[in-house]
Amino acid sequence: MTDPVRPVVDGLAAVGMAPEGPPDPDGKTSGKRTYGPDFLTALFQNPLDPGYADAAARRAAEGPRTGPGRQIASASTAVTLLVIGFLLVVAYQKTVAEEPARTRARDTLITQIQNRRAETERLQARADGLSGEVAALRESELGGAAVAQLRDLEAITGVARVRGSGARVTLVDGPASVNAVTGERRTEAQVKDTDLQLAANALWQAGAEAVTINGQRLTATSRIRQAGEAILVDIRPVASPYQIDAIGPGDLAEDFREGYAGQFFDLLSSRFGISFEAAKAKDLTLEAATDLKLRSAEPSVAPTVAGSGGPGPDPSVTEGGR
């Protein structure tokens, strides 16, 4: 056993054994094999199990098998093939059987989604009806001054729909360039959440009374943030083109354009191709904020005696939200 190249005469796990000398692409090697230097090279060059070559060499040396041994051998091959055919069919049936289960689960989910969606629509309609009722009752119960004050508050906080003139700022993503070599997408030319934040803050600063981004009303608790490539206003995604409507003084658009935000967006547009526009707009209608929640409420006066629905209600009574 001092020979460094130890011949391996028999062996079944032949992967990784290269034939001696130059590799034979057809795998017709002599019975002697050594451990090759490169497993993958051997695997690619000689995919056939070298055991076949060994067996052929043995047969050539000893002569073909005869008698019952031969029959047993071919019978075992037949049995093996029987098992293989069986295995293939079982695997096929198993794969096919799994498919309907998956489809069924998806169908169930789709049905559930549709049901919930219909339920949501129904509840939303009911909520709209009820809030209309509440508004009507409130107007009949409270006097004109209180209602007017309430409406002003609602308009400022974003709970009510408002209409008026102001400015319309439009921001559109610049062309998305793809690096031809690496396939990497450059996102510099995309409008970011910070850009929208800047625009909204600049509008507030210029005296805007109500602001929407793509129809989403901003309130004191709104947040604009990035989630991956999408921008969320509150929890709803908005996409380019971004249209920021604001109701405010007549020179709102001009102030915005001249201010730091306008200069910043001019820079972005000249350097990255983001398109920016700020124009005066007349007769804008800004929808109410959708998911404003009542976070805290307290009676502004101590509860008065029941039946005090006199003609002059206390003007300081307000509702803490919707």
Add this chain to the structure above:
Amino acid sequence: MIAVLALLAGVLLGIVFEPAVPPELVPYLPIAVVAALDAVFGGVRAKLDGIFDDKQFVVSFISNVLVSALIVYVGDQLGVGGQLSTGVVVVLGVRIFGNVAAIRRHLFRA
């Protein structure tokens, strides 16, 4: 001829009996199929090369299936079953490709 008949008989048996696979064996099924295909293509190629040997074929099939199942089992126990399955599929897949290429050269001389 007998080989083809035996294969067809196995297919028919599978279709007729529709055996239920025990759930604990399901992860091994795809690997077993790949191992079986490796043995089959190796055997076909050996046949075309004129060096087919029954014993070699039977033993290579059994050992292929057992070794690959063992690797997957050990991998599952170690938490790297997916990676080891990939390894088995790559090695056997390369061999299947090589053998099919040799069969193709035999049949079409191209």
